[in-house]
Each structure stands twice: as structure tokens, then as C-alpha cells.
Amino acid sequence: QVQLVESGGGLVQPGESLRLSCAASGVRFSMWSMGWYRQAPGKQRELVASMSAGGETNLADSVKARFTISRDNAENTVYLQMNSLKPEDTAVYYCKCRGVWGQGTQVTVSS
Secondary structure (H helix, E strand, O other): OOEEEEEOOEEEOOOOOEEEEEEEEOOOHHHOOEEEEEEOOOOOOEEEEEEOOOOOEEEOOOOOOOEEEEEEOOOOEEEEEEOOOOHHHOEEEEEEEOOEEOOOEEEEEOO
16 A cells, blocks of 8 residues: 655754655555645645646645755655745645655744
């Protein structure tokens, strides 16, 4: 079955960067769209970025100028490069593939 493992979260100051990784197994990774979502305390989970099997990307307006999604099909991994982080980016970040969620990684942006 599909398994997703996120990593790369942490505590950073406003304006700093992080790169999240999501390693997939149990799936023909190159054939599927991948998505990054986030959920802040008391809020609904929201789509942050997605990338189709063909490489088309979609980013939420709130992150479009700051975040980049990419994938390495040879490594079965999808990345989320997050620059110029803001306190409002604080959330648990999840990746999703074929309806399966990873366990999430916490990102905290605070001075």
C-alpha cells in the first residue's frame, strides 16, 4: 500500500527558509499527482501546492510567490521549498498521494 513519510519541518524565524520532503513507497510514484497540504490549529486543512505527474504545478495564492513544489521521480520524493516564511505559515504540513496522507511534519515560524 501507499506510504508517505514527511520530513524537514522545524522551528524557524520569520523570513527564513525550510525544505520539506515527502518520500513515497508502494506506488508508481511517477504516475501520480502529489500534493502538499497544511493545517493550522483550529483551521481546516488546506491545499498548499500540488504537482501533476506531467509536472504541472498549482500553488495557493498565499504562498505562490514564496513556495516551490518539485519532485524527483528517481527518488520517489516530492519537495516543498518554503522561502520568506511568515508566522501565518505555522501549521502541520502533510503530503498526499492517491487519497493517502502522510503523518505530517510541524512547521513553526516564530521570533
